[in-house]
């Protein structure tokens with residue numbers, strides 16, 4: 001079966017000569033359709049670089065990336081993408097920002113209004129469709145950005161530390177919404193995080209990335225029931241996954 005995202009011998013070096021920075025790889029990884037994969041690694045190990053390469057926004061130095069069997073050679077509009085800093089434009093209200101993602105792809109926002117309404121409801125923003133971004137809290141802005149990333153029903157979604165700047169309680173709450181959305185729509189998700197608990201809670205598989213140049217040290221299947229609610233998070237098995245991964249980063253000299 002074709003992997004949804006296939007990395008073959010992928011590496012990235014910025015610059016050349018004495019100033020060259022070997023940021024990432026070489027890495028081989030096959031991500032199956034509908035998986036929720038986390039890239040968990042220390043700061044500067046090349047996680048964002050990899051996300052940009054999968055999105056076709058940055059060229060690989062070596063190797064090849066395929067998304068749904070197609071070689072990535074230019075920016076892809078069929079994926080959903082979200083970063084730590086959201087990309088809401090300040091001059092459109094929430095609904096207009098979500099509609100913009102449809103307009104950019106030549107899709108009709110009016111025909112997709114039920115989908116916009118449903119997405120806003122799923123992230124508890126139904127009462128804020130006509131508010132401007134500056135009228136929202138940071139957490140609400142990120143919730144709106146999730147709707148932007150998902151409104152065109154992408155099969156592949158790249159989330160680069162989308163919860164990184166949020167306070168712990170908001171983060172926890174949005175994690176649960178994200179999990180529910182993924183369970184409902186089952187896109188293939190590649191998720192970057194520094195949080196071991198977050199990776200274990202959300203992922204079907206966790207890729208442990210080494211310090212720069214980032215390589216995948218190991219891939220850990222997270223065999224816990226869905227949804228990963230408070231009861232699952234309090235279980236001994238959850239704690240064991242977290243402790244095992246902490247041990248790996250301790251071995252890297254990071255924890």
Ligand SMILES: Nc1ncnc2c1ncn2[C@@H]1O[C@H](COP(=O)(O)OP(=O)(O)OP(=O)(O)O)[C@@H](O)[C@H]1O
Pocket residue numbers: 014015021022023041042043044045046047048049050212
């Ligand atoms: N455009 C660039 N030019 C030169 N070096 C770069 C560029 N982008 C990233 N790098 C370098 O590549 C390495 C990996 O950066 P990257 O942002 O991918 O790491 P990261 O794992 O996402 O880090 P963080 O978790 O802190 O966001 C870093 O050493 C960084 O300085």
